[in-house]
Amino acid sequence: MPDRFRLTLxxxxxxxxxxxxxxxKARTAWEEGRAAGAxxxxxxxxxxxxxxxxxxxxxxxxHQHAFDAIDRLAAxxxxxxxxxIGGPWIEGAELFNAYHILSGGKVVRRVLKHHLPNETxxxxxxxxxxxxxxxxxxxxxxxxxxxxxxxxxHEDVPxxxxxxxxxxxxxxxxxxxxxxxxxxxxxxxxxxxxxxGLPLIYLNLVGGQDDQVFDGGSFVLNPGGELALQMPLFxxxxxxxxxxxxxxxxxxxxxxxxxxxxxxxxDYHVMTxxxxxxxxKTGFKKVLxxxxxxxxxxxxxxxxxxxxxxxxxRCVMLxxxxxxxxxxxxxxxxxxxxxxxYDFVPISxxxxxxxxxxxxxxxxxxxxxxxxxxxxxxxxxxxxxxSNKFGEMLLTTxxxxxxxxxxxxxYGDMAGGYNPIKDMxxxxxxxTCRWRxxxxxxxxxxxxxxxxxxxxxxxxPTAELREDQKxxxxxxxxxxxxxxxxxLVDEDGSIADCxxxxxxREVARRVEHLLHISEYKRFQSAxxxxxxxxxxxxxxxxxxxxxxxxxx
Numbered sequence: 001m002p003d004r005f006r007l008t009l010x011x012x013x014x015x016x017x018x019x020x021x022x023x024x025k026a027r028t029a030w031e032e033g034r035a036a037g038a039x040x041x042x043x044x045x046x047x048x049x050x051x052x053x054x055x056x057x058x059x060x061x062x063h064q065h066a067f068d069a070i071d072r073l074a075a076x077x078x079x080x081x082x083x084x085i086g087g088p089w090i091e092g093a094e095l096f097n098a099y100h101i102l103s104g105g106k107v108v109r110r111v112l113k114h115h116l117p118n119e120t121x122x123x124x125x126x127x128x129x130x131x132x133x134x135x136x137x138x139x140x141x142x143x144x145x146x147x148x149x150x151x152x153x154h155e156d157v158p159x160x161x162x163x164x165x166x167x168x169x170x171x172x173x174x175x176x177x178x179x180x181x182x183x184x185x186x187x188x189x190x191x192x193x194x195x196x197g198l199p200l201i202y203l204n205l206v207g208g209q210d211d212q213v214f215d216g217g218s219f220v221l222n223p224g225g226e227l228a229l230q231m232p233l234f235x236x237x238x239x240x241x242x243x244x245x246x247x248x249x250x251x252x253x254x255x256x257x258x259x260x261x262x263x264x265x266x267d268y269h270v271m272t273x274x275x276x277x278x279x280x281k282t283g284f285k286k287v288l289x290x291x292x293x294x295x296x297x298x299x300x301x302x303x304x305x306x307x308x309x310x311x312x313x314r315c316v317m318l319x320x321x322x323x324x325x326x327x328x329x330x331x332x333x334x335x336x337x338x339x340x341x342y343d344f345v346p347i348s349x350x351x352x353x354x355x356x357x358x359x360x361x362x363x364x365x366x367x368x369x370x371x372x373x374x375x376x377x378x379x380x381x382x383x384x385x386x387s388n389k390f391g392e393m394l395l396t397t398x399x400x401x402x403x404x405x406x407x408x409x410x411y412g413d414m415a416g417g418y419n420p421i422k423d424m425x426x427x428x429x430x431x432t433c434r435w436r437x438x439x440x441x442x443x444x445x446x447x448x449x450x451x452x453x454x455x456x457x458x459x460x461p462t463a464e465l466r467e468d469q470k471x472x473x474x475x476x477x478x479x480x481x482x483x484x485x486x487x488l489v490d491e492d493g494s495i496a497d498c499x500x501x502x503x504x505r506e507v508a509r510r511v512e513h514l515l516h517i518s519e520y521k522r523f524q525s526a527x528x529x530x531x532x533x534x535x536x537x538x539x540x541x542x543x544x545x546x547x548x549x550x551x552x
Contacts, residue, residue: 005139011206029041045099073102108137112148145168287393322375
């Protein structure tokens with residue numbers, strides 16, 4: 001029996017649907033493992049197709065393409081280490097989430113997933129069948145148990161693998177980020193190690209896919225729960241891990257322990273990586289956005305510069321007669337600080353033309369929200385025209401507070417292809433701006449220093465659609481609004497919970513009402529990166545038509 005077993009762990013960024021590209025990445029990782037003398041090269045869950053595929057994986061032509069690619073990989077990687085890669089599989093008439101073990105030119109074993117997550121962003125019960133719990137697979141006389149992602153979040157699969165002879169656990173994952181997720185994973189996997197007495201290798205995907213960011217952060221635990229290896233968050237990485245058989249069983253030799261940043265940096269990195277990958281994977285290279293002189297567009301411009309480089313970001317100021325000189329100065333300062341292109345496109349002439357066109361129909365009515373929304377929609381029209389003409393994706397800039405209560409104009413400032421701050425409440429936007437002004441990292445492509453003028457962070461927020469307008473004219477102050485929304489949305493709480501937390505009952509009811517009647521806007525809103533377990537879209541699915549209100 002061997003006393004050493006070397007694994008190459010490939011924490012890589014797959015693209016959903018790019019089966020040939022993902023296969024090429026797997027082959028490159030295998031070659032690197034072969035050069036390092038690996039016995040097994042391991043890739044994460046569903047790597048061949050990318051993850052999360054949603055219903056695409058059920059399309060017969062698609063999953064057949066994946067099967068064929070795995071067979072080709074097996075043939076191409078015959079002379080060297082075994083290769084483990086996630087992908088779909090069919091047995092009988094049922095589709096499974098599988099982990100394919102390739103060795104000697106063929107697939108020698110398929111591990112099928114038992115526990116199917118069916119909450120938050122996951123619908124695996126809709127897509128796959130649940131397989132019976134299986135046993136370990138053997139390579140070169142070493143018995144390896146591979147609970148696939150969710151299977152390791154439950155006790156039964158790892159315990160069964162240990163009882164049937166597994167000598168260590170290799171857990172392939174497609175586990176997306178939410179704030180605090182890394183601690184949750186680590187605590188659960190320590191539990192599995194304690195329960196089984198086996199070393200555990202946690203291998204995760206990395207990269208953005210629509211609203212989800214897979215944050216990597218793969219790690220290895222030795223018996224007792226001691227950390228032996230920590231791979232970086234949010235970056236592709238390959239690590240070579242030596243497992244050694246000692247007198248008390250197998251253990252991992254200590255390896256590199258990457259630094260894990262705090263939650264403010266993690267959130268910011270998620271937003272940056274999400275935008276970078278969304279652009280790269282959809283084929284866009286440049287973005288534009290309306291830069292108002294306010295805090296939301298300032299942080300979105302900064303995220304865009306950090307994700308894509310300032311030369312690939314166009315900032316457009318579209319002033320009206322209600323735009324203050326301070327906003328004009330602040331918007332220009334942000335663009336100049338970042339080194340982005342700055343265009344100045346007044347909307348006065350266009351607004352006058354629209355007012356003239358509608359005058360016969362509006363005769364006898366008083367100006368109201370309609371005229372305010374015309375300004376926002378005219379800005380959206382002009383920004384989309386620039387997007388169409390120059391092939392630049394328009395970014396929308398509404399924070400989670402505004403998205404929640406509908407404080408945005410559909411077909412106006414909601415126009416755009418991606419929203420980097422969609423899951424960040426306004427109060428966190430303020431702190432994120434302060435964090436970015438004080439911090440710079442190698443993965444940021446924008447400049448160092450105070451890129452967002454403090455005056456933008458400190459001034460009262462305003463949409464500037466009428467004279468002397470402030471957000472607080474229409475909404476509770478943001479600390480109160482965000483706290484109420486956190487109860488109603490993130491904690492799925494009640495009006496009674498809001499009152500118990502010290503908020504006025506009628507204010508809480510008004511916020512709840514705005515939350516419900518804005519569902520139709522969110523249904524048509526741009527995607528954005530998920531930062532929490534209750535992001536709008538897959539995490540929280542509510543009907544558009546809904547007459548229920550909390551009577552509390």
